[in-house]
Amino acid sequence: MPHNTPTVRAALASITARLRDAGVANPGLDARLILERALRCDTARLIASGNERLPGRVGDEVEAMVQQRAARIPLARIFGKKEFWGLDFALSSDALVPRPDSETLIEAALALCPDQGATPTRILDLGTGSGCLLVALLKEWPDAWGVGVDRSVNALSIARQNAETNGVAGRLALVVSDWGDAVSGAFDLIVSNPPYIMSHDIDGLEAEVAVHEPRAALDGGPDGLEAFRRIVAALPRLLSPSGEVMVEFGAGQEEAVRRIFEQSGDVVRKSHYRDLSGHPRCARFRRIPCAHDVHFSEKKLGMAGRSGYRLAN
Numbered sequence: 001m002p003h004n005t006p007t008v009r010a011a012l013a014s015i016t017a018r019l020r021d022a023g024v025a026n027p028g029l030d031a032r033l034i035l036e037r038a039l040r041c042d043t044a045r046l047i048a049s050g051n052e053r054l055p056g057r058v059g060d061e062v063e064a065m066v067q068q069r070a071a072r073i074p075l076a077r078i079f080g081k082k083e084f085w086g087l088d089f090a091l092s093s094d095a096l097v098p099r100p101d102s103e104t105l106i107e108a109a110l111a112l113c114p115d116q117g118a119t120p121t122r123i124l125d126l127g128t129g130s131g132c133l134l135v136a137l138l139k140e141w142p143d144a145w146g147v148g149v150d151r152s153v154n155a156l157s158i159a160r161q162n163a164e165t166n167g168v169a170g171r172l173a174l175v176v177s178d179w180g181d182a183v184s185g186a187f188d189l190i191v192s193n194p195p196y197i198m199s200h201d202i203d204g205l206e207a208e209v210a211v212h213e214p215r216a217a218l219d220g221g222p223d224g225l226e227a228f229r230r231i232v233a234a235l236p237r238l239l240s241p242s243g244e245v246m247v248e249f250g251a252g253q254e255e256a257v258r259r260i261f262e263q264s265g266d267v268v269r270k271s272h273y274r275d276l277s278g279h280p281r282c283a284r285f286r287r288i289p290c291a292h293d294v295h296f297s298e299k300k301l302g303m304a305g306r307s308g309y310r311l312a313n
């Protein structure tokens with residue numbers, strides 16, 4: 001064992017200092033996660049080995065990760081994966097890193113059918129990115145199938161990979177589409193975590209987001225609400241008569257999103273849900289039945305549109 005390597009404790013301290021100097025928000029946590037990854041160990045083991053010398057063989061790997069993190073590349077992108085809803089998701093530069101706050105939407109969707117009674121069978125995910133929302137829902141509901149839509153072909157190929165890794169690829173179609181434009185059929189549940197940041201705010205965000213997340217996943221137009229308007233416009237065509245819609249939104253957008261959806265006259269808000277920090281994060285809307293729905297035939301509700309999708313994989 002080389003004697004010139006620092007102890008694990010000393011390495012932790014020096015990496016923390018380097019990351020702090022680079023402006024990383026939680027330098028101690030990230031330093032620990034980098035060392036745990038290099039040493040293939042958990043936190044308890046890392047702490048227990050504080051007085052041991054860092055094995056020379058991990059030096060290059062640690063240094064490479066520290067340099068990337070100091071350049072403000074998010075840890076998930078350095079590691080190439082992120083856990084969401086207890087599942088592993090691979091990442092690419094074209095797909096947003098799944099956020100813990102987006103698990104609020106999954107919790108809200110599961111609350112629709114306590115005890116797994118009458119779960120939605122047809123799910124549409126608009127702006128699927130890594131596929132995290134759709135894959136998590138399909139994993140929870142084994143009888144459901146889903147369509148994931150994105151404008152980015154490259155995001156859809158990582159969504160495909162994630163569906164395969166998590167064993168739901170046989171129940172999902174991925175479609176290149178400008179929101180709902182290339183989709184047909186009627187869905188019991190439409191979910192979306194659309195881009196909702198105001199265009200002129202993006203450059204002021206932390207570098208991890210502003211520089212390292214795909215702009216198309218962030219930019220919600222001048223007022224941050226453009227995608228919601230597009231999604232609402234597609235609802236009459238894509239939402240089944242008793243269908244539900246769940247959307248994630250950003251800080252301070254709750255009322256504006258509610259107005260956009262309810263002014264359409266197609267849906268009414270049933271509830272909203274808060275994220276782990278207690279901020280409103282997700283809203284649930286339900287379709288208002290209309291005369292047309294009485295004649296909505298089963299044929300139209302079925303899987304007829306499925307074969308027509310342009311698949312991306």
Ligand SMILES: C[S@@+](CC[C@H](N)C(=O)[O-])C[C@H]1O[C@@H](n2cnc3c(N)ncnc32)[C@H](O)[C@@H]1O
Nearest residue numbers: 098127128129150151178179193194195216217
């Ligand atoms: C905030 S990300 C959400 C990704 C993923 N659903 C999640 O929750 O992590 C928004 C996604 O919408 C996609 N998107 C942006 N504009 C779009 C459009 N016009 N049509 C379809 N998808 C779009 C982006 O490519 C991105 O993958």
